[in-house]
Amino acid sequence: MRCFTTMEGMSEENFPHSAVPAHDESLQQPVAHAQVASQITDNIVDAEVAPQSQGTPALDIRSLVKIFDQRAVVDGINLTVPRGSFYGLVGRNGAGKTTSLSMATGMLKPTQGQVLIGGADIWAQPLDAKRKVGVLPDSVHLFDKLTGEQLITFAGRLHGLDRQTVAHRTRDLLIAMDLTGAAGQQVADYSAGMTKKVALACAMIHAPQLLVLDEPFEAVDPVSASNIQDILRAYVAGGGTVIISSHVMDLVQRLCDHVAIMDKGRILASGTVDEVRAGQSLEERFVSLVGGRVVSEGISWLQSS
Amino acid sequence: MVAVLLKLKCANFAALFTSKNVWVIVGVAFGGLYALGAAFGLGALGLTVDKTWSLTFMVLFATVLSLIWWIVPLVAAAADATLDPERLAPYPLTAPQLMGGQMLGAFVGIPGAVTLMMSLAAATSLTSTGWALAFYPLSLVLGLALVVVVSRLITQLSIPMRARRGVTNLLTIISFSILVMLGPIMMGAVTGLYSMIDRLPTVVSSLQWTPFAAPWAVAVHAGQGHWGTAGLLVLISLVYLALAWAMWRRAMEKTMANVGALTPHKAATISEAGKLGLMGLFPDKPRWAITARVLHMMFKDTRCNLNILMVPLFYTMFIFMGTSMPSSETGSNIIGQFFLTVFLPAFAGYIFAYLISYENTAFSMHVLAPLRGIEDRLGRLYAMLMIYLPLLVIGSLIYVLVVSQQTVYLAPIMLTTVGVFFVSLGVSALSDMYFSVPAPPPGSSPWKTPKQPDGFAKALVRGLIMFIPMVLSFPGGAGLLAQEITGNPLWGWLGGGAMLILGLIILILGIKLGSRRFEQHAADALQRVARFG
Numbered sequence: 001m002r003c004f005t006t007m008e009g010m011s012e013e014n015f016p017h018s019a020v021p022a023h024d025e026s027l028q029q030p031v032a033h034a035q036v037a038s039q040i041t042d043n044i045v046d047a048e049v050a051p052q053s054q055g056t057p058a059l060d061i062r063s064l065v066k067i068f069d070q071r072a073v074v075d076g077i078n079l080t081v082p083r084g085s086f087y088g089l090v091g092r093n094g095a096g097k098t099t100s101l102s103m104a105t106g107m108l109k110p111t112q113g114q115v116l117i118g119g120a121d122i123w124a125q126p127l128d129a130k131r132k133v134g135v136l137p138d139s140v141h142l143f144d145k146l147t148g149e150q151l152i153t154f155a156g157r158l159h160g161l162d163r164q165t166v167a168h169r170t171r172d173l174l175i176a177m178d179l180t181g182a183a184g185q186q187v188a189d190y191s192a193g194m195t196k197k198v199a200l201a202c203a204m205i206h207a208p209q210l211l212v213l214d215e216p217f218e219a220v221d222p223v224s225a226s227n228i229q230d231i232l233r234a235y236v237a238g239g240g241t242v243i244i245s246s247h248v249m250d251l252v253q254r255l256c257d258h259v260a261i262m263d264k265g266r267i268l269a270s271g272t273v274d275e276v277r278a279g280q281s282l283e284e285r286f287v288s289l290v291g292g293r294v295v296s297e298g299i300s301w302l303q304s305s
Numbered sequence: 306m307v308a309v310l311l312k313l314k315c316a317n318f319a320a321l322f323t324s325k326n327v328w329v330i331v332g333v334a335f336g337g338l339y340a341l342g343a344a345f346g347l348g349a350l351g352l353t354v355d356k357t358w359s360l361t362f363m364v365l366f367a368t369v370l371s372l373i374w375w376i377v378p379l380v381a382a383a384a385d386a387t388l389d390p391e392r393l394a395p396y397p398l399t400a401p402q403l404m405g406g407q408m409l410g411a412f413v414g415i416p417g418a419v420t421l422m423m424s425l426a427a428a429t430s431l432t433s434t435g436w437a438l439a440f441y442p443l444s445l446v447l448g449l450a451l452v453v454v455v456s457r458l459i460t461q462l463s464i465p466m467r468a469r470r471g472v473t474n475l476l477t478i479i480s481f482s483i484l485v486m487l488g489p490i491m492m493g494a495v496t497g498l499y500s501m502i503d504r505l506p507t508v509v510s511s512l513q514w515t516p517f518a519a520p521w522a523v524a525v526h527a528g529q530g531h532w533g534t535a536g537l538l539v540l541i542s543l544v545y546l547a548l549a550w551a552m553w554r555r556a557m558e559k560t561m562a563n564v565g566a567l568t569p570h571k572a573a574t575i576s577e578a579g580k581l582g583l584m585g586l587f588p589d590k591p592r593w594a595i596t597a598r599v600l601h602m603m604f605k606d607t608r609c610n611l612n613i614l615m616v617p618l619f620y621t622m623f624i625f626m627g628t629s630m631p632s633s634e635t636g637s638n639i640i641g642q643f644f645l646t647v648f649l650p651a652f653a654g655y656i657f658a659y660l661i662s663y664e665n666t667a668f669s670m671h672v673l674a675p676l677r678g679i680e681d682r683l684g685r686l687y688a689m690l691m692i693y694l695p696l697l698v699i700g701s702l703i704y705v706l707v708v709s710q711q712t713v714y715l716a717p718i719m720l721t722t723v724g725v726f727f728v729s730l731g732v733s734a735l736s737d738m739y740f741s742v743p744a745p746p747p748g749s750s751p752w753k754t755p756k757q758p759d760g761f762a763k764a765l766v767r768g769l770i771m772f773i774p775m776v777l778s779f780p781g782g783a784g785l786l787a788q789e790i791t792g793n794p795l796w797g798w799l800g801g802g803a804m805l806i807l808g809l810i811i812l813i814l815g816i817k818l819g820s821r822r823f824e825q826h827a828a829d830a831l832q833r834v835a836r837f838g
Contacts, residue, residue, distance in 0.1 A: 107672055109828055126824070130675040137673070140666035140835075141747050143598055145605040146582075153584055157594035158674040166589070184580060188748070202670070 056119040058083045058210045058241035059104065059133075064113035066099050066265075073099050075265035076113070081210070081258070086236045087243040088252035088273075090286060091262035097245040098138055100262070101214050105135045118209055131159070134203035136196070138214035138245075144188035148179050148198045151187055155202035166205070173201040176231055178224075193224035200228060204235075211235065213244045217251060229255060249283035263290045306398065310406025314413045333415070340419045344426040351429030359437070360525045362430045364509045367448060367521035370420065374452045378460040379476055390560050400557045404457070404550075411453045424449065437528025440535070447520035447542045454549045455516060461556040474607050477751055481611050485618045489626055513538070516545045591676060595684025596691070599660060603692060608744065608751045609663055612656050613692055619649050620700035627708035642718075645704055647782065650722045651774040653693040654729025658737040658770075660685055662744035666835050672827045678820030681827070682734050686816060689730060697722050713794045714785070720801025721781030727808025729774035731815025736770050738822040741833040749838075777811070780804045 059081035066074040074096045081087045091097050102108035104115045106122045106129070114121060120128040143151060152173055156166035174180045177197040182190065187198060196216060203211060211232070217225045232242050232255075246252050252259055253273060259282065260270035268289045269276045277285045287293055322330055347366075354362045390403060411417050424445055431437035466472055483490065498505065513522040520542040526535040583597035603609045623641040661668050671681055701722045705715045745751060784800010787793075823830075 105673060107669055107828055107831055127675040127677070130673060133673075135673045137666075137669055140669045141664070143602065143664070143667045143670065144747065145601055146598065147580070149580075150582055150584060150601075153581055154594050154598055155670065155674070157584065157589055158591050158670065158676060160591055160675070161589075163589040 056083075056116070057081055058085070058118060059212075059243060060116040061100070061104055062114040062116070064100060064103055064115065065111045066096075066103060066108070067111045072265050074103065074110075077262070077265070077267045079260055079267060079270060081241060081243050083209075083241050084236065084239060085241055085258045086232070086256045087241070088256035088259040089243060089245040089262060090247060090249060090252050090259060090282075091245075092247060092290060092292075095262045096265040097262055098214055101135075101212055101243075101245060102137070105133060105137075105212050106130060107135075107137065131206065132208055133210045133212060134206065134208035136199050136203045136211070136213040136216055138218070142187050142195065142199060142202075144186060144190075146187060147184050148187055148190065148194075149174065149183040151198055152201045152205055156205040159206040161206060169205050169207075170201075173205060177201050178227060191221075192219040193221045196220050197224060197228065200231075209239075209241060211240060211242045213242065215246060216244055217246065217248070249281070249286055253277070253282040261286055261289055306402040307405035307409065310398075310402070311409050311413070314406070314410035318414050336415065337418075340415075340422060344419075344422040347423055348426035348429045351427055352432065354430040356433050356529070359430045359433065359528070360513065360522060361505055361509045363427065363521050363525050364513050364518040366423075366427045367518035368512060370423065371452055371455070371517045374420075374456040375459050376480075378456055379463055379480075390557065394561070400554055400561060403561070404553060404557055407457055408450070408453050411456070412449075420449070420452075431524055431528055434528035436530070437524045440524040440527035443539070444521050444524040447523070447539070447546065451516060451520055451542065451546050451549065454546060454553055458549050458553040458556060461553060461560060464560065477607055478611070478614065481614065481751075482618055485615065486622055489622055514541065516549075519545060591674075591680040592684040592687065595671075595681060596687040599685055599688035600691065602660075602663065603688065606663065606747070608747075608749075609659075611751055612659070613696075616649065616653055616693065616696045616700060620645065620704055624704055624707050627704070641708070642785075643782075645701065646718055646721050646785075647725055647775055647778045649700075650697055650726035651729045651771060651778070653697060654689070654726045654731075654774060655733050655771055656693070657685060657689050657730050657733035658740075659742050659744055661737055661830055662742050662834050662837060663747070664834070665744075665746050665837060666831070667747065668831050668834060672831045676827075678823030678827070679816070681823055682816045682820045686730065686734065686812075693726065694723070697726055714788070714797065717781070717785050717788060717794075717797030717801040720798075721778065721785065721804045724781055724801070724804030724806075724808035725774055725778045727805070727812040728777045731808070731811035731813070732770060732773050734812075734815040734819040735822065736767075738819055738826055738830055740767050740770070741830060741837075742767055743837050746838040777807060778804065780807060 057080045061079040063076045065076050089097050103110040117129040118132040122129040152170045153166055174183050236242055259273050259276050261268045428441050512518055519538050523535050523538045583600055587593035587597050623645055627641055701719050705718050781800050781804035784796050787796035
């Protein structure tokens with residue numbers, strides 16, 4: 001099942017149409033890329049969205065709080081991720097992005113607040129909610145004594161998919177991630193980029209409506225990153241919703257249609273990329289909102305004479 | 306520069322005590338007391354040694370000390386990497402500076418302190434003459450320098466060898482087996498020494514010229530007025546030291562010039578695509594996928610397969626001990642009996658509680674999936690049963706048949722063993738949702754001491770969990786005892802049967818309650834194991 005949801009506020013300009021930085025590309029390009037995208041989509045799993053849940057947001061975070069050692073790491077955030085959007089969550093290191101996403105996906109219990117995934121509460125109805133979401137957590141171990149193929153198969157079986165479906169989807173995912181050559185190799189021997197890709201495949205095998213990806217491009221080489229971006233664009237074009245966390249502003253501005261800026265456990269701004277950046281570049285806007293720039297004349301003794 | 310390195314090492318060691326956790330200090334204090342006790346024991350033994358045996362005592366002490374310092378790095382070299390050349394590569398250091406730092410740094414920390422303490426305690430064997438004591442400091446300095454320099458040389462030379470994964474695994478398994486068998490080996494060594502006590506002086510007189518003991522023999526000979534021998538020993542010790550230093554320096558310079566080249570590289574093990582391993586064999590329910598995955602981990606991960614190896618090793622050890630001892634010494638048989646029918650199955654079941662700790666954050670895959678608690682618990686249970694049940698059944702069968710040769714005890718012992726195993730599995734299936742056992746994180750050496758983020762107090766509570774299955778082994782034990790006293794096998798059968806039923810009840814209960822707890826608290830378990838590093 002494939003459905004396109006209208007994405008409010010989405011302009012031609014920030015529609016992510018290429019893997020390469022594409023500010024100066026002409027407007028004819030999206031058509032050609034849409035074809036490429038649809039070819040890729042045919043290879044991978046489409047998002048399965050039940051008709052009755054199409055009206056609800058893909059992810060709805062309501063006054064979420066996490067307190068560690070009497071310090072609010074996440075301080076009452078609200079975030080609505082519309083269905084079919086490509087959402088970026090940006091912030092400095094330690095802003096609370098990973099903590100928020102961990103709570104949103106059932107990995108960390110919130111101190112307070114509610115998270116709905118496609119209308120299902122992740123903590124009250126975990127089984128319903130978890131069926132709808134695929135997650136790529138940041139810096140977790142994988143079962144790396146398994147081969148790539150075994151790991152993806154394991155993820156599929158864990159979701160209760162039957163043997164044939166898992167075998168079929170695993171093959172498609174290995175092709176889409178360009179991992180066919182390494183399918184029989186232990187994940188322990190994979191490079192950082194390959195590890196991200198196999199983890200992403202694991203997150204996608206049950207055809208979730210929502211993908212939550214924490215730092216998906218960190219330590220990934222440019223070619224793999226472009227390939228992953230293509231896959232994600234195709235997934236969104238096929239009706240899926242993606243939320244990524246990142247601290248690379250250019251990437252988010254290029255890739256996402258929505259963005260939320262997070263700092264010190266709070267969300268400072270959220271909405272479509274155009275609304276948030278308000279005429280500036282996302283990076284300029286981010287720095288002016290978050291602050292913390294140090295005006296420096298340089299370190300005198302560091303000048304090599 | 307050597308001073309800077311030494312300070313770094315000291316600061317690293319001191320950080321152990323300045324940590325907020327009081328229990329770390331308590332642990333170190335207990336370890337220190339233990340070492341102090343051992344040193345006192347050695348000192349007391351030294352006092353009983355008279356002039357004729359002092360050379361033998363000193364040479365044997367030095368040989369054991371050297372062996373420990375020279376063999377341990379082969380296995381546990383990765384344990385302390387504070388002054389590792391790989392880590393210090395970005396700084397402009399020369400090889401001698403680094404070597405000086407490493408050599409002196411060896412005495413900072415617990416192994417170094419224990420070595421110093423033991424060496425000082427050994428001096429008690431020399432108290433019969435003043436000259437011996439006067440020369441002991443020379444022996445001490447030369448001896449300790451030689452021990453450490455050769456130890457570092459061996460560490461350095463073994464890097465390329467240890468870089469091969471297969472070699473590391475083999476070394477780990479061999480040394481683990483030695484560690485388990487340490488009791489019988491020591492017994493063998495002691496009886497061996499006693500039987501050759503007449504020839505011992507001959508052995509010692511040649512051993513004293515080797516790097517194992519040469520510097521340490523100096524003081525003894527000086528004390529006995531053999532000035533020529535003592536002088537020659539000093540000379541040869543200096544030659545050994547110079548030689549070892551030169552070789553170490555060459556190895557060190559080579560390592561420093563090739564930084565990064567010798568870090569353990571991963572030999573890619575490629576199996577063909579389409580090979581699903583055990584997942585291809587089992588049904589496609591989530592629980593069976595978990596069983597397959599746990600089995601893969603237990604057999605392929607060195608951290609885990611030591612836990613499997615342990616069971617046959619212990620059976621072998623007690624069968625060996627049981628058959629080699631005269632049958633009049635039933636005392637050791639009862640200890641063996643208790644160990645094999647109560648402790649070993651309890652321990653085997655407790656491995657269930659280690660599984661999530663070994664998985665570390667990879668466990669997130671279970672938490673993120675729409676997984677029922679029962680699927681997780683049963684998946685792990687099946688894997689545990691597949692590995693340990695055959696080992697325990699066959700092990701106890703062979704033990705009874707070979708050692709006691711009384712088939713009337715066969716059924717009661719096997720029933721009790723399996724019953725205790727079930728109790729322990731049931732207890733672990735629930736307890737790991739409350740406490741997590743610290744384990745070294747994936748990819749690290751099985752010898753690495755795992756972090757104890759909860760401190761010593763919780764470690765004690767976890768230790769107590771192990772006692773539950775031992776206490777609950779009462780019906781089986783009582784039945785066996787009654788059979789032994791009355792000679793009526795009915796008691797053994799009754800006790801064994803009761804044990805099996807109790808085991809089944811606790812297993813079912815543990816799995817059910819553990820499943821329920823999993824559904825609400827799997828995320829907490831994930832957060833706990835994530836803190837192990």
